[in-house]
Amino acid sequence: MAEGLYQLAEEHEELRAAVRALAEKEIAPYAAEVDEQERYPVEANQALVKAGFNAVHIGEEYDGQGADAIGACIVIEEVARVDASASLIPAVNKLGTQPIILSGSEALKKLVLPSIASGEASASYALSEREAGSDTASMRTRARLDGDHWVLNGTKCWITNAGESSWYTVMAVTDPNAEKKANGISAFVVHKDDPGFSVGPKEKKLGIKGSPTREIYFENCTIPADRIIGEPGTGLKTALRTLDHTRPTIGAQALGIAQGALDAAVAYVKERKQFGKAIAEFQGIQFMLADMGTKIEAARHLVYASAASSERGDKRASFTASAAKAYASDVAMSVTTDAVQLFGGAGYTRDFPVERMMRDAKITQIYEGTNQIQKVVMARSLLKG
Ligand SMILES: CCCCCCCC(=O)SCCNC(=O)CCNC(=O)[C@H](O)C(C)(C)COP(=O)(O)OP(=O)(O)OC[C@H]1O[C@@H](n2cnc3c(N)ncnc32)[C@H](O)[C@@H]1OP(=O)(O)O
Numbered sequence: 001m002a003e004g005l006y007q008l009a010e011e012h013e014e015l016r017a018a019v020r021a022l023a024e025k026e027i028a029p030y031a032a033e034v035d036e037q038e039r040y041p042v043e044a045n046q047a048l049v050k051a052g053f054n055a056v057h058i059g060e061e062y063d064g065q066g067a068d069a070i071g072a073c074i075v076i077e078e079v080a081r082v083d084a085s086a087s088l089i090p091a092v093n094k095l096g097t098q099p100i101i102l103s104g105s106e107a108l109k110k111l112v113l114p115s116i117a118s119g120e121a122s123a124s125y126a127l128s129e130r131e132a133g134s135d136t137a138s139m140r141t142r143a144r145l146d147g148d149h150w151v152l153n154g155t156k157c158w159i160t161n162a163g164e165s166s167w168y169t170v171m172a173v174t175d176p177n178a179e180k181k182a183n184g185i186s187a188f189v190v191h192k193d194d195p196g197f198s199v200g201p202k203e204k205k206l207g208i209k210g211s212p213t214r215e216i217y218f219e220n221c222t223i224p225a226d227r228i229i230g231e232p233g234t235g236l237k238t239a240l241r242t243l244d245h246t247r248p249t250i251g252a253q254a255l256g257i258a259q260g261a262l263d264a265a266v267a268y269v270k271e272r273k274q275f276g277k278a279i280a281e282f283q284g285i286q287f288m289l290a291d292m293g294t295k296i297e298a299a300r301h302l303v304y305a306s307a308a309s310s311e312r313g314d315k316r317a318s319f320t321a322s323a324a325k326a327y328a329s330d331v332a333m334s335v336t337t338d339a340v341q342l343f344g345g346a347g348y349t350r351d352f353p354v355e356r357m358m359r360d361a362k363i364t365q366i367y368e369g370t371n372q373i374q375k376v377v378m379a380r381s382l383l384k385g
């Protein structure tokens with residue numbers, strides 16, 4: 001049998017070791033404070049930028065690291081293992097730039113990508129609206145061409161890292177009379193300093209408190225005509241294709257949160273003594289650990305397989321991206337809940353990280369499409385054959 005076929009490349013393992021060392025030294029010490037104070041993880045951002053881990057997916061031709069999709073997942077996973085909020089820095093940079101990478105002109109790529117790679121800027125993705133969440137095609141934000149400018153009007157919501165990002169990829173209706181709503185939507189790049197652009201107050205959330213989530217507003221927001229991504233009418237397809245590449249990264253984030261919770265639980269049960277011995281010696285505890293570890297391992301394989309599939313652009317990419325995101329996020333919720341249980345009363349307090357991890361895990365079942373929507377995508381893909 002051929003050796004080493006079913007394992008990560010050495011460069012992936014080296015990347016993991018480097019990100020883990022950085023995350024433990026420069027990100028973990030601030031994770032509890034970032035959550036408690038609901039502040040942006042500036043220390044994590046600085047450390048990630050300095051090490052070149054803030055947007056590893058950007059190609060070398062745009063001054064990036066040119067990491068593959070598995071490499072990008074490993075970075076997100078390892079940062080999420082210590083701080084889910086900080087892991088949104090590389091994750092949202094990928095989400096915000098992927099529409100440009102997939103469908104943008106060379107000029108747009110040159111305008112945006114090097115600034116993200118260097119860490120001078122970051123990017124957010126603006127698809128959802130209050131009345132158009134799962135049903136994206138029902139969005140109301142409008143863009144109309146006025147001479148050599150596009151003029152945008154409307155409100156986008158749930159925008160991750162809004163206010164911190166300089167660039168926003170924004171989907172808006174350009175043809176309200178299109179026979180199929182999806183074909184009347186276009187994608188654009190907006191800069192925070194463009195006239196008519198503003199951000200709202202931070203949402204008060206259950207978890208990922210270090211990552212600001214805000215509405216963003218377009219009031220006659222005027223951008224140059226060449227800031228459209230691809231052809232008019234292709235914006236929703238680009239936005240949905242983007243999710244095929246980024247749902248695996250949410251799977252990676254969920255995986256990292258789950259691994260962090262398992263690692264904390266394993267350390268705790270070896271220390272915690274009851275009935276005269278470490279609780280790790282009780283079979284009831286051991287069975288829980290075994291189940292948690294199994295779920296994490298299964299999620300890890302699915303996440304990496306989906307990342308590779310999205311990069312190859314094979315037929316199963318939509319299915320595997322949705323499956324990885326839905327499965328890994330369910331694992332994160334179940335493993336973090338069990339981790340809190342293993343800590344007992346202590347796990348319910350902020351003296352230990354597992355309660356934060358349990359709160360952070362929840363969003364992974366919701367954003368980039370609820371897990372119910374993932375099942376719609378998966379079933380459609382299966383039925384299409
Ligand atoms: C980094 C982490 C930060 C996270 C920040 C939070 C960010 C977010 O949460 S982003 C927003 C999340 N929102 C979602 O995931 C939306 C969920 N909804 C969906 O996925 C879709 O709207 C869904 C599946 C319900 C389909 O909607 P529906 O209106 O039926 O569209 P549908 O007709 O299937 O597709 C429209 C067109 O796009 C095409 N299309 C659909 N999926 C894809 C795809 N994956 N790739 C390419 N084209 C696609 C379709 O073929 C169709 O084109 P055509 O008519 O020519 O065949």
